Amino acid sequence: MKFSETIRRWMGWCPNAAMVSTSRRQYAAPDGEVGMAREGNRDVVEGALVDYGPIGTPGKLFILPVAAALLIGCLFVMAPAVGLFVLVIILAYSGMEIYGVMRRARVEVTPDTITITRPLFRPIVIPKDAVVKVEVKENKLPIPYWLLMGALAMIFLSAAGGIYYGLSNPTSMRFISGLGAAIFFPVIFYRTYVRTHYPQILTITTEKKIAAIYTGDPERMARTLGVAG
Numbered sequence: 001m002k003f004s005e006t007i008r009r010w011m012g013w014c015p016n017a018a019m020v021s022t023s024r025r026q027y028a029a030p031d032g033e034v035g036m037a038r039e040g041n042r043d044v045v046e047g048a049l050v051d052y053g054p055i056g057t058p059g060k061l062f063i064l065p066v067a068a069a070l071l072i073g074c075l076f077v078m079a080p081a082v083g084l085f086v087l088v089i090i091l092a093y094s095g096m097e098i099y100g101v102m103r104r105a106r107v108e109v110t111p112d113t114i115t116i117t118r119p120l121f122r123p124i125v126i127p128k129d130a131v132v133k134v135e136v137k138e139n140k141l142p143i144p145y146w147l148l149m150g151a152l153a154m155i156f157l158s159a160a161g162g163i164y165y166g167l168s169n170p171t172s173m174r175f176i177s178g179l180g181a182a183i184f185f186p187v188i189f190y191r192t193y194v195r196t197h198y199p200q201i202l203t204i205t206t207e208k209k210i211a212a213i214y215t216g217d218p219e220r221m222a223r224t225l226g227v228a229g
Contacts, residue, residue, distance in 0.1 A: 049214035094187040
């Protein structure tokens with residue numbers, strides 16, 4: 001059994017979990033995703049990845065590593081207690097990201113609403129009459145993949161150096177910042193890497209928010225919403 005599958009089973013997620021229901025029609029989907037099924041008057045997608053936030057969020061997500069790098073750099077000048085507090089925040093965020101990738105989201109489409117259920121978050125209910133635009137887009141990174149890899153390698157080496165030279169004093173800012181970077185940036189890279197497996201994404205835009213849905217058949221889901229893919 002693959003390591004990733006073992007982790008998913010420990011965390012209570014199984015890609016075949018929805019197959020126990022004989023009332024659903026299953027469709028082909030990428031590894032780790034159940035796909036689209038019909039439940040009465042509802043269309044359901046299990047195992048999707050969803051990014052949701054203010055308009056412009058998908059692009060702004062790539063500012064997050066830069067902001068985190070500055071934050072981790074600030075750990076050097078913070079008091080140890082404050083640095084430890086920031087490290088706890090970094091650990092909590094990283095744990096939430098990994099858990100969200102493993103557990104995935106559920107998207108339910110009814111004649112009147114779109115409901116997105118994500119792990120650790122309250123369900124998002126989008127009335128269909130509030131939807132301004134639905135699009136199927138090519139899933140492209142805003143920066144070259146090799147550049148992302150190179151930046152991660154440099155940060156990881158720097159973090160490893162901080163951990164190594166701070167081992168003699170684990171409460172030092174050098175050790176704490178190195179540990180925070182060694183955890184946070186691989187998580188961000190993994191988060192991005194998983195999303196690159198989807199050649200297309202479905203975006204649902206309201207007046208103020210946008211939902212980017214990574215699923216195996218975004219065009220089918222767009223047709224379900226009454227939009228040609």
